[in-house]
Amino acid sequence: MKRNPACAIEYVQYLNEKGELTQPIPKWAEQSNLLLRYYREMVMARHADQKAISLQRTGKLGTYPSILGQEAINVVIGSVLNKDDVFVPYYRDHTAMVMRGMKQADVYRYWGGDERGSANPDVGKDLPYCVPIATQVSHATGVAAAIKIRGEQRAVLCTCGDGATSKGDFLEAINLAGVWQLPVVFLINNNQWAISVPRTIQCGAPTLAQKGIGAGIPALQVDGNDVIALHEIVSEALQRARLHKGATVIEAISYRLGDHTTADDATRYRTNEELRDAWQREPIKRLQHYLHQRGDWDESKEQRLQAQAADQVQQAVDEYLQTPQQSINDLFLYHYEELPAGLAEQLSEADMANQLQEKAGQRG
Amino acid sequence: MTEQNRITLVEAVNQALHYAMSKDENVVVLGEDVAVNGGVFRATVGLRERFGIKRVMDTPLAEALIAGVSIGMASQGLKPVAEIQFLGFIYAAMEQLVSHAARMRNRTRGRITCPMVVRVPFGGGIHAPEHHSESTEALFAHIPGLRVVIPSSPRRAYGLLLSAVENPDPIIFMEPKRIYRATKQAVPDDGKSLPLDTCFTLRQGTDVTLVSWGASILETMQAAKRLAERDISAEVIDVACIKPLDIDTILYSVKKTGRCVVIHEAARSFGVGAEIVAQLHEQAFFDLLAPVKRVTGYDVTMPYYQMEKHYIPTTERIISAVEQSMEQA
Numbered sequence: 021m022k023r024n025p026a027c028a029i030e031y032v033q034y035l036n037e038k039g040e041l042t043q044p045i046p047k048w049a050e051q052s053n054l055l056l057r058y059y060r061e062m063v064m065a066r067h068a069d070q071k072a073i074s075l076q077r078t079g080k081l082g083t084y085p086s087i088l089g090q091e092a093i094n095v096v097i098g099s100v101l102n103k104d105d106v107f108v109p110y111y112r113d114h115t116a117m118v119m120r121g122m123k124q125a126d127v128y129r130y131w132g133g134d135e136r137g138s139a140n141p142d143v144g145k146d147l148p149y150c151v152p153i154a155t156q157v158s159h160a161t162g163v164a165a166a167i168k169i170r171g172e173q174r175a176v177l178c179t180c181g182d183g184a185t186s187k188g189d190f191l192e193a194i195n196l197a198g199v200w201q202l203p204v205v206f207l208i209n210n211n212q213w214a215i216s217v218p219r220t221i222q223c224g225a226p227t228l229a230q231k232g233i234g235a236g237i238p239a240l241q242v243d244g245n246d247v248i249a250l251h252e253i254v255s256e257a258l259q260r261a262r263l264h265k266g267a268t269v270i271e272a273i274s275y276r277l278g279d280h281t282t283a284d285d286a287t288r289y290r291t292n293e294e295l296r297d298a299w300q301r302e303p304i305k306r307l308q309h310y311l312h313q314r315g316d317w318d319e320s321k322e323q324r325l326q327a328q329a330a331d332q333v334q335q336a337v338d339e340y341l342q343t344p345q346q347s348i349n350d351l352f353l354y355h356y357e358e359l360p361a362g363l364a365e366q367l368s369e370a371d372m373a374n375q376l377q378e379k380a381g382q383r384g
Numbered sequence: 385m386t387e388q389n390r391i392t393l394v395e396a397v398n399q400a401l402h403y404a405m406s407k408d409e410n411v412v413v414l415g416e417d418v419a420v421n422g423g424v425f426r427a428t429v430g431l432r433e434r435f436g437i438k439r440v441m442d443t444p445l446a447e448a449l450i451a452g453v454s455i456g457m458a459s460q461g462l463k464p465v466a467e468i469q470f471l472g473f474i475y476a477a478m479e480q481l482v483s484h485a486a487r488m489r490n491r492t493r494g495r496i497t498c499p500m501v502v503r504v505p506f507g508g509g510i511h512a513p514e515h516h517s518e519s520t521e522a523l524f525a526h527i528p529g530l531r532v533v534i535p536s537s538p539r540r541a542y543g544l545l546l547s548a549v550e551n552p553d554p555i556i557f558m559e560p561k562r563i564y565r566a567t568k569q570a571v572p573d574d575g576k577s578l579p580l581d582t583c584f585t586l587r588q589g590t591d592v593t594l595v596s597w598g599a600s601i602l603e604t605m606q607a608a609k610r611l612a613e614r615d616i617s618a619e620v621i622d623v624a625c626i627k628p629l630d631i632d633t634i635l636y637s638v639k640k641t642g643r644c645v646v647i648h649e650a651a652r653s654f655g656v657g658a659e660i661v662a663q664l665h666e667q668a669f670f671d672l673l674a675p676v677k678r679v680t681g682y683d684v685t686m687p688y689y690q691m692e693k694h695y696i697p698t699t700e701r702i703i704s705a706v707e708q709s710m711e712q713a
Contacts, residue, residue: 106460139493145460148492152483158449159484162456162464169412169438169462188476192449199444354490355529357497357552360581360628 029227031241031273034248037301039309049248052316054099058247059311060325061098062091062304065115067329068124071337072114072131076282080341084131085112089245089277092303093179093209095119096250100258101177106167107146108160108178110153112209116179120146124336129343135354136346154184157193157206164202168264175261176204177254183214185228191235194269198236203261205254206232206269209244211276212298216289232269244272245303277302348374390568396538397427397503397559399573400545401465405435407575408463411549414441415450415467415503424469425505425564447473451480451502458500459488463549471506471558472515478523485554486529498554501545507599507649508696509562511689518686519598519650524556525627525659531555532626533580536601538569540624543578551580560599580625583633589619592706593637595660596647597623600697604647607702616706626656631663638664642673643709647697652680674712677705 034049036042049055069088075081087094090112098119101107107120114127121142130137130149138148147163150156160178167174184190185208197204208228212219225231232239242253250272257268275298279286286295311317352367353359359367391399405411413431415423419442422429432440443450447468454464468474474481485498508517525532531553535541541559548555586601587608596604601622608618619637623629638644644664646657661676679697687695 108456135491135493138491139495141495143495145496147456147459147496148488150484152479155452155479155484158452158480159456159459161449162453162458163460164456165441165453166457166460166462169457188446189448189452192444192446193452195444195446196449196453200441350493354494355486356489356531356628362628362631 027230027233029229029239029241031243032249032253033243033246034252035246035306035310037245037306039306039313046248046252048251052314054251055247055307055311056316057099058092058095059304059307059317061095061115061119062307063325064329064332065091065094066304067333068114068118068127068336071333072128073282075128075337081128081131082133083281083283085281086278087112087114089298089302090209090211090274091115092245092247092250093207093272093274096247096254097177097179097207100251100255102174103144104174105258106163106174106176108156108163108176109147109149110156110179110181110184111149111151112181113179117143117146123339124333125339125343128336128340132340134343134346136343154180154187154189156180157184157190158196160204160206161193161196161202164197164204164267165200167203168200173262173264174203175258177207177258178204179207179209181214182208182210182212182219182222182228183217184208185231186222191231194232194235194237194267197267201264201266203264204267205257205261206267207254208269208271209274210271211274213276213280213286213290215280215284227271229269229271235269237267237269239269239271241271241273244274245301245306247303247307275301389570389572391538391571392565392568393535393538393541393559394425394427394564396541396569396571397545398429399571400542400549401428401431402434403573403575404465404546404549405431405439409439410461411463411465412439412441412457413465413467414443414453416443416445416469418442418467423467425561427503427559428467447476448480451477451485454500454502455480455484455488455498458498458554459496463499465501465503465549468502468504470512470516471504471520472518474504481524481530481554481556482527486527490529497552499552501548501555501557503557503559505559505561505564507560507562508686508689508692509599514688517689517692519648519681521558521626522650522655525656529554530627531580532558534558534560534598534624534626536560536563536598536622536624537567538571540578540584540622542571543576544580544624546575546577547580550577558598562599563602566602581628581630582625583630584622584624585619585633585637586622587618587620589617589641591617591641592643592645592709593619593621593634593641594645594647594702594706595621595623595634597626598649600647600649603697603699603702606699607706610699610703611706616710618706623656629659629663631660631667634660635664635668638668639671642671642713644672644676645679645702645705645709646676647679647702649681649696651683652678653683655680674709677709679705
């Protein structure tokens with residue numbers, strides 16, 4: 021019997037859940053600066069995330085998807101992409117997007133129901149949040165095709181969840197990336213849950229990464245709570261892409277420690293035992309342990325960082341809450357490059373309705 | 385013009401694509417069978433040979449992907465002209481067109497736009513298999529952020545497609561394949577585009593306004609000619625730019641004639657004709673001498689080709705509707 025060696029899926033880990041190295045550390049991680057940055061950014065991410073949930077609970081934010089437990093994936097993406105690479109996110113990538121130029125206040129604006137959260141020109145040509153599952157994956161191949169057509173040495177990184185890999189869009193897009201040899205990295209954030217549907221009944225294959233093999237794309241798994249492994253694997257895949265050596269599928273094994281969104285209640289479908297177990301593997305604690313062991317971190321640094329994070333997040337909240345209201349014009353002006361005549365009439369109508377409403381409000 | 389300069393509608397599409405690609409290197413063409421084969425209707429013939437495989441791309445057989453990839457390309461400043469082979473297969477791409485192409489500009493308040501054209505042959509009349517003959521322009525016209533354009537002559541195909549490629553909005557460019565090769569016109573390859581915000585008045589008249597688009601323009605013009613023989617003067621308007629709709633040209637005409645018949649191949653209910661009639665009711669009610677009539681496909685599945693002749697509006701049905709309209713006042 022012959023076996024096709026291409027079908028083996030590698031699993032990469034450097035730092036286990038206890039914060040111990042499971043293989044020799046890569047050269048870059050012998051230095052402290054980047055690991056410390058990852059640690060700080062993850063702490064910041066968790067503060068910003070917890071604040072978003074509080075804002076939602078107090079009626080100051082709409083439905084919000086928490087990134088709790090998926091901070092490692094976020095901070096590594098935010099760090100390893102070059103400025104002129106293109107990030108194509110799904111909807112659970114807040115910190116990665118902030119590290120790419122979005123303001124934390126913009127994150128709150130967007131989930132606070134304001135399209136201006138996605139308007140910041142500092143974000144460049146990164147795509148905005150994408151809510152319909154897996155649809156962004158074909159956008160990523162389109163961006164990558166544009167880069168290839170223009171002969172540029174840039175890469176695209178696209179994220180999606182484990183549920184997204186069941187959709188045709190994902191499969192169609194990675195298929196194209198394989199056949200056109202596109203400069204794109206598909207990073208599956210396998211956080212084990214698609215709302216209430218666990219990974220075990222999402223797909224019968226033992227890994228999600230192996231879908232890449234069907235598309236002729238190198239594919240592997242990585243510990244999604246291990247910043248060192250993520251950094252190694254994602255950087256290498258991006259570099260391959262930039263050098264026009266083709267696409268990569270990376271399945272990052274993480275865990276969604278929170279609810280799907282603030283509108284969800286995971287206690288309906290998930291056991292406390294499973295959740296407790298998952299908390300043992302979360303990304304921040306293990307890196308803290310490791311940095312402690314190396315002598316790069318101590319309690320006073322931790323206290324300073326926690327205070328600093330709380331302060332920065334509060335500044336973002338203040339900025340968000342002071343956002344001026346949108347005008348009726350904003351509702352109409354961005355559907356076409358120029359406002360069509362018929363739509364201009366509806367804009368006047370909406371303006372009139374608004375004035376009537378305000379008058380009625382004043383009387384009331 | 386000599387016979388050599390006269391070309392068909394599908395040749396005019398091809399000529400416009402050649403022109404647009406030669407003027408702007410950001411214009412790229414993608415779709416199923418568009419490159420080596422030149423398109424199943426030959427609309428993209430010669431592009432690959434002239435502009436190369438980097439700009440003229442055969443895609444895998446996946447409509448949602450074609451739309452999604454076009455969105456990704458457009459977000460970076462390319463101007464993709466994608467072909468969906470038949471309208472009956474575009475539904476897999478609907479999510480991309482509705483949820484992303486149409487919304488990206490608004491979602492990002494103009495930071496990311498989708499300057500893309502989706503060309504798609506539509507309509508019956510060519511003895512094609514099931515699913516190859518639909519007319520569902522209303523589905524797209526209903527979506528805020530999309531433009532819908534339907535040429536009905538070689539000249540308008542050339543001029544409107546050039547405009548569509550230049551335009552920064554996402555455009556569904558629907559090509560009436562029944563008249564792909566029905567007539568020839570002289571179409572100078574001069575790069576002159578036609579406006580995307582106006583109807584085209586094809587024939588002046590004083591008694592009734594006939595409003596149509598796409599392949600039905602053929603029967604509508606025949607009806608107008610036959611009505612003229614009976615001293616009924618019909619004005620014929622080709623809507624051409626379905627969305628955004630130039631209602632002013634139609635209103636101007638109907639206020640003059642007092643009567644209107646809207647003709648389209650698509651099913652009747654909830655269609656583009658219904659929108660035109662509603663706007664006439666809102667804005668020209670007191671100028672109407674008779675109720676506005678619709679001559680359309682019926683609210684049934686587009687039949688397989690044997691029964692098409694009972695479905696697609698005929699010249700006789702249009703004349704009959706005008707007669708009824710004339711009798712009412």
